[in-house]
Amino acid sequence: MAAYKRVSESVALITLQNPPVNALSAAVRQGIVDTVERALSDPNVTAVVICGQNGVFCGGADIKEFGSNMSGPPLIPMIHAIESANKPVVAAIEGSALGGGLELALGCHYRIAHSKARLGLPEVSLGLLPAAGGSQRLPRLIGVPAALNLITTGRHVTAAEALQLGIVDQVTDHNTVDAAVKFALSVAGRSLDPRRISTYPCPQQPDLDALFEEVMQKVRRSARGAIAPIACVQAVRAAATLPYTQGMAREQELMATLFTSGQARALQYCFFAQRAVGRWRMPSGARWDTSKPRPVHKAAVIGLGTMGRGITVALAQTGLSVIAVETQEKQLMEAKQAVSGMLERGAKRRGVAPALDRIIYSQNIQAVADVDLVIEAVFEDVALKTKVFKQLSAVCKPGTLLCTNTSALDVDQLASETPNPELVVGMHFFAPAHVMKLLEVVYGPRSSPEAVATAMQLGKKMGKASVAVGNCRGFVGNRMLKPYVEQAFFLLEEGATPELVDRALEEFGFPMGVFTMSDLSGLDVGWRVRKGDGLVEPGGASGRSARVRQGRRYSPLGDLLCEHGRFGQKTCRGWYQYDKPGSRVARSDPWLHSFLEAYRAEHGLVARRIDHQEVLERCLYALINEGFHILDDGIAAGPEDIDVIYVSGYGWPRHRGGPMFYANMVGLAKVLERLEHYHQAHPDVPHLQPCSLLRRLVASGSPPIHRWGEVIKKLHSQL
Ligand SMILES: C[C@H](O)[C@H](C)C(=O)SCCNC(=O)CCNC(=O)[C@H](O)C(C)(C)COP(=O)([O-])OP(=O)([O-])OC[C@H]1O[C@@H](n2cnc3c(N)ncnc32)[C@H](O)[C@@H]1OP(=O)([O-])[O-]
Secondary structure, three states, X not given: OEEEEEEOOXXXXXXXXXXXXXXXXXXXXXXXXXXXXXHHHOOOOOEXXXXXXXXXXXXXXXXXXXXXXOOOOXXXXXXXXXXXXXXXXXXXEOOEEEOXXXXXXXXXXXEEEEOOOEEEOHHHHHOOOOOOOHHHXXXXXXXXXXXXXXXXXXXXXXXXXXXXXXXXXXXXXXXXXXXXXXXXXXXXXXXXXXXXXXHOOOXXXXXXXXXXXXXXXHHHHHHOOOOHHHHHHHHHHHHHHOOHHHHHHHXXXXXXXXXXXXXHHHHHHHHHHHHHOOOOEOOOOOXXXXXXXXXXXXXXXEOOOHHHHHHHHHHHOOXXXXXXXXXXXXXXXXXHHHHHHHHHHHHHHHOOOOOHHHEEEEOOHHHHOOOOEEEEOOOOOHHHHHHHHHHHHHHOOOOOEEEEOOOOOOHHHHHOOOOOHHHEEEEEEOOOOOOOOEEEEEEOOOOOHHHHHHHHHHHHHOOOEEEEEEOOOOOOHHHHHHHHHHHHHHHHHOOOOHHHHHXXXXXXXXOOOHHHHHHHHOHHHHHHHHHHOOOOOOOOOOOHHHHEEOOEEOOOHHHHHHHOOOOEHHHOEOOOEOOOOOOOOOEOOHHHHHHHHHHHHHOOOOOOOOOHHHHHHHHHHHHHHHHHHHHXXXXXXXXXXXXXXXXXXXXXXXXXXXXXXXXHHHOHHHHHHHHHHHHHHOOOOHHHOOOHHHHHHHXXXXXXXXXXXXXXXXXXXXX
């Protein structure tokens, strides 16, 4: 809807009304058409102001309508009617003007923005492009390079940057509507021809072809298979090389290729999944809107290694006071320096003052006596963590929440070491903790809903994609990663090379394949976990028994490389070789290839040709199959929880939606059939045995992902 009223005698004020972000639904578009017509035909009206209800201009087209038959007046002629109006139309931009919302404003003759407003054309992050004239008007208004940057990245700009770019005409700290009405009165009666952006020639660039070639190469590299960024470059190229009308036709043509694409559906699923995981639920029935978070004004971090330092920075950047505790003096001094550096660099990027004074460093755990929440990030050793939890229970004031950053230990066991297990949850960050978006909030059977609510709220405050998951070995992310890595190892035994496996996964869209990632994080990390699982047998890595553990197939390849001191980038040797420690440039290593041949010969394994399809099916379907086990166990509330975890923490390509969404796209019956095929070939690999939940979903006709709940009774999906 759009409300209409006359203000200041002769200004028609049109207010978009569709809470919470005034998205351009069919009803809003109809409201705009009707009210603009009314304003232009009312002789008492000399100017028009368009604004949004509730301090938000417009969040763009209504994404919820994309899945259905679009009805109501189309956007392009609606915006054209405004641009060709014979009375000045001024956009009063508060909150957000994004996508179709900014395109509407670009159709207006003037734009006034509040200093806190955010503007942008983020369609690319939904697998689309600005298709209501944005890709044709923005380059004409601000030039090709700046428009290319905004449209291919989808980034939001501040009002200040929008003014500097020329997107808006004025920025105000006061009431934006009042400022816009005053501005409209001041320009009433002036010629509007110079204000119709579609009539502008596109500012020419020296060597336009070279610019587009360079941008296209950069976009192709970072897109990793996503098609929308490429279409965005092509649309802006049309603006730079074609008259407006032809450019618009090209824009529509390109949009048509994207709108129904699987990638657009995947990215729009991610948009809603990211918001759905905030509406968390626990198997007990406790939920996000009935559990009150506790106030957290002061927090503490125990252990200032790599993770502890990142967590301290992430906490301080929220404005909280932080007590950072490290018992080793040398480690404490080094941590103080590292944390200060990270805070200063972060503050510089964001153009704010670094929060150095918010952190108090101490060697004494007593210092945390009056904090509201503690995050323990000491070395991943159960005895050490238990000792710390006992100390914290003795030192902290009643009601202090005790959170552990463990990535593999039993959260409930740690809770049992304290007098108040209800106050214990896992807060599993990902390295670097002040950069990586994902936060797994892990609740045990005794964790209170308030404790979960508090951790989830703190995660949101830190700008994290926080997902509430149940306590089990590896929680959700690492638990699914195990069969994925296991399959990659088995593929090497059967004839593949690290290069082949990694190329298949990187072409699928992962930033890094399994073996490149293993070299980056260090082979010794996985080795330590396998030792913790009792899987590593010292020196035993030969003969048939070397490839069986706990009655199932096992590959000691990773253990053998570690026994050779090949820990990856840090030792210049791992699955690949590197020129110097820490170098990221992986080069094939002939030693590794002859080692694999010798290994196969020793174990009577005959290498066979393996193609990318098999690599993808075995690695991804084994991971997905574990996802179904996690849903069946009620460890994750819904498929969206798993997908947000993998997209925001494990590099799963966003334009493929996430593991569970991808399984739905491929077809559950196909995933089941392929798992059965591979399990038949490898009966000693239980991770390939299809999960009963997958069978039940296929037997129920493979319902769409948002209806899996009907099959999985204990599912609490929020889609
Ligand atoms: C032709 C044209 O070229 C093309 C084709 C397009 O225009 S394509 C569309 C382009 N527009 C976008 O990409 C902007 C998308 N939105 C955002 O980036 C953010 O929402 C926000 C505006 C910065 C506000 O953030 P927030 O943190 O304050 O709240 P929220 O939790 O995110 O959102 C609050 C609630 O509003 C819902 N919502 C937000 N934007 C929406 C939209 N455009 N359509 C439908 N629902 C929307 C969201 O799902 C959530 O619902 P629920 O979860 O409460 O049920």
